[in-house]
Amino acid sequence: MKHYHLIVYIAISSLIMLASCTGSSSENSTVPPPVPSSLVLTDIALAPSGGDASRYSAATVAIEGNLIVIANITNYSDTIRTETLRVSIADSDSPVAYTIEPGFIDIATNELNPDDTNAVTNTLADREFTLTPANGDAAITYTVSLRFSKLEIVRLTPLSVEDIEIDTASHLAYANARVLSVNDNIVLIGGIKNRIDGFDQALTLTIADKTDPSEYTVEGGSTVTLSGTEINPTGTAATTTATNEALTFTVMPTADNASPVKYYVVLVLGDLIQLVELLSGTDLMNALILTEGITPPTAPLVVKNCGVFPPPYRVLVGGTDMTAAYTLTVTVINPYVQGTYTGDLTLTDGTTTLTFASLSVTTSSCAAADLSGMGTRREPYIIDNDRKLNLVAKLVNETNMTYGGSHYRVTRDIDLAKPFAPWSEAQGGQFAPIGDTNADGVVFNGTFDCQGSVISNLYISTTGSYKGLFGVVTGMITNCGLVKANVTVDGTAILYVGSLVGLLDTGGIVAKSYSEQANVAITSADVNASTYLGGLVGGNSSGIISDSYSTGAVMNSGGSTGGGATGGLVGLNSSGIISRSYSSVDVNGHSQIGGLVGSIGGGRIENSYATGNVTSTGGNANAGGLVGFISGAVNNSYAIGEVTGTSFTIHGLIGSIAGGSTITRSYWNTDTSGQMGDMNGMNGAAVGRTTTQMQVAASVDDGDDAVYVNWDTGIWDFRAGAYPRLKSVACATRQYATTTTTTCENIP
Structure with a gap:
């Protein structure tokens, strides 16, 4: 015999309870309203949320005095409370005999299904209708009353x-x-x-x-x-x-x-989990939607020319975008080599894992004719994946006269370390810089607008000069973000190395761009080699860099005797302009080492700052928290990083200043830099200040604590207890929330 009991429910008439609660009448148990009323039963409608299939569909309604009584409903078990009941009133006469307010009342789930299963009368004091007769008689208030039958339990x-x-x-x-x-x-x-x-x-x-x-x-x-x-x-x-x-x-x-x-x-x-192609038809000939519990399509998925697989996607969980919580991996299918493959896609959030097995995918070729756009300013070439970015590098480098001056637009984030990518470190490859002048005369003199898109995992490990995402640039790069670039150059020649640009030459512009978490290095270089290394740009020769920044680390092993410069943002600034920019890069080098710029040979820095640590490893070093050596101008700038080394030309803001240079309203932190004073006068007019003096809510224009004198509040954002930050630099809000990598906004 089983130990559980079957529960059978039999509704007991609510009249039993009514008889015990109200006086009986042999002729009429209906209580008349307090005054004559035009309300009739046909004016009242009941609508359970479950429709005709509802267990409340048999409910009845009656008018008893000023009560609207809903009966023939059972007080069911509390296990499932899901339904509501709408009571509506509308005069069916023409002309109407009354108006009613409100027109309907919704009875909530807990009111429609009270606790326990007993017979009970539930008068809803806060559920009232007000009937106003059209003839001007006094209004009548009706209250909703629910009369539940008992749910009798018989154990069978x-x-x-x-x-x-x-x-x-x-x-x-x-x-x-x-x-x-x-x-x-x-x-x-x-x-x-x-x-x-x-x-x-x-x-x-x-x-x-x-x-x-x-x-x-x-x-x-x-x-x-x-x-x-x-x-x-x-x-x-x-x-x-x-x-x-x-x-x-x-x-x-x-x-x-x-x-x-x-x-x-x-x-x-x-919640249902679905993998949905982000922009249907962009990379695949046929739309891709993979759903858990549904067998994937057996027909081959055909990748368009220059398309990628898997394409950019969204993960929907119960219809909500949860892409960030999931990782997608692919086996066997190589979109970079044309062919037909059968492989699996695996989607996981660390707890739930879905495998879409045995997908048949036909991959494609990628050639110049497959680029969308015309390469003009109005209709630029569109770059929306790593295959097209690599194609553009190839076209610019091999057909420079045709493609070097064209206009390009990046419309999606690009990962250069996707599985099977031949330019990834994992595949033993590397990316060829766009405008690599190792081929004579090849430069990039067009425009390249990333529109805020991010290019991640750039990998370059090579010899030769002019290395970065771009080699030599005389055109314009705007709104571009690099994340986790890894650029290493080993060589003895003159080297210009940066994560974004090797050499920004005359007329070149970098604006609203950045490189985060970069590792940029020149290794095993000849001590006599002139090596110029920057976290963002290796050399800036008469170019303009504005509203840009860099984070990460740079290390230059060359140039200890033959010259060179290493900076957190720019290695060598020769007659160039750097404005409204900053660097949070740890800098390590032999000579001309600066937190922002290694060396300035003409040109200027204005409204900029550096926070990274600067380490000199050479005996002849010029090292400074902002600039290693300057023959030019620095205006309205500051540095707070630690500066260390053995040379006497090591200082908090500038290592060494050439005659004729000007330093205006610029500062370094004497607490954090480890550089208390300005021995030998190498910091010129720069002023050392403590952390307390530098973290102020506004500029202090005079007195012993004067700092940031007359700095423009349209450029700088001042907050109590913080260093001033740049309002218009790329992703300006990240200056305060360094762990935030998804927002990219100006500071208002």
Whole structure:
């Protein structure tokens, strides 16, 4: 004999309770309203949220005095509270005899299904209608009253979880389906996701009493088929379905005088996970949507020329974009070598893992004719993946007269370390700089606008000069972000090395651009070699750099005797202009070493700053928190990084100043730099200040604590307890929230 009990519910007439609560009348139990009223029963409508299938669809309404009484409803078990009931009133006469306010009242789930299962009258004091007669009589207030019948519990033959089997093999969507519980007359099923709209695969249950002899039978047979449309609510988000007459089965106990019992199947549905191509039709000939529990397409997915696989995608969890929480990996399929492959996609958030197996993918070639756009200012060439970026480098370097002066626009973030990418470190390759003048006369003199897009994981490990994402630039680069660039050059010649640009030559412009978490190095260089190394730009020769920044680390092993310069933003600034820019790069080199610029040979720095540490490893070093050596001008700038080394030309702001140079309203931190004073006068008019003096809410224009004198508040943002920051530099808000990498905004 089973230890569980089957619960059968029989509604007891609410009149029993009414008789015990109100006086009886042999002729008329209706209490008249306090004044004559035009309200009639036909004006009142009841609408349960579950529609015709609702267990409240048989509810009745009556008017008793100033009560609107809703009866013929049972106080069901508290297990599932999902339905509401709307009570509406509208005068059906013409002309109308009254107006009503409000037009309807919604009865909440907890009011429609009170605690326990007893007979109860629930008068909703805050659910009132006000009827105003059209003839000017006094208004009448009606209150809604709910009269519940008791749910009688008769213990009969039990139905248990073990009695119910689910056909989990009928469809992948039901592979993990399971019965969670049988509670009262509710069968709770979980392990199923809320499928996309239109999914109509039926779910089959087999119900059989495991006792011997059997204590019940199932009406219509032991197989119960639940309609796929009924168990698939709108949307794909997690939900618990309401009780539904279409999802029921009836059990007939074998005991004498027992009544049939109707069971409701309620489903606890989880969030559906989908992998969706971000821009349908951009990289693939056919749209890509992969859904858990659905067999992937067997027909080959065809990659467009210059397309990538997998294409940029979104991960939707219950219809909500959760892409950032998931990692997608691909096996076998190589989009960089044309062919047809069969491989798997695996999607995981560290807890849940989905594998879309045996995808057939046909990859493509990538040539100049496949670029979209015309290369003009109005219709630039579009770069939206790593294949096209590599193609542009090849075209500029090999057909410079045709493509070197063209206009380009990057429209999506690009990762240069994707699986199988031939220019990635993992594949033993590297990226060829755009405008690499190792080929004679090759420069980039067009425009390159990233529109805020980020290029990540640039890898270069080579010899020769002019290395970075770009080699030599006389054109314009704007709105570009680099993240985790790794550029290493080994050589003995004159070297210009940066993460973004090797050499920004005459007329070249870099604006609103940055390089984050970069590692840029010149290794094993001849001590006599002239090596110019910067975190963003190696050399700036009569170019302009504005509203840009760099973070990471730079290291220059060359130039200890033969010249050279190493800076957090720029190595050598020769007659160039650097404005509204900063560097948070740790700098290590032999000579001419600066937190922002290694050496200035003409030109100027204005409204800029450096926070990185500067380390000199050479005995003849000129090292400064902002600039190593200057023959030019510095205006309205500061440095706060530690400056260390053995040379006597090491100082908090500038290592060494040539005659004729000017330093105006510029400062260094004596606490953090380790450089207390200006021995030998090498910092010129620069002023050392403490942390307290430098972290102020506004400029201090005079007195012993004067700092940031007359600095422009349209350029600088001052806040108490913080160093001033640049308002218009790329991703300006990151100056305060260094861990934020997703927002890129100006400071208002």
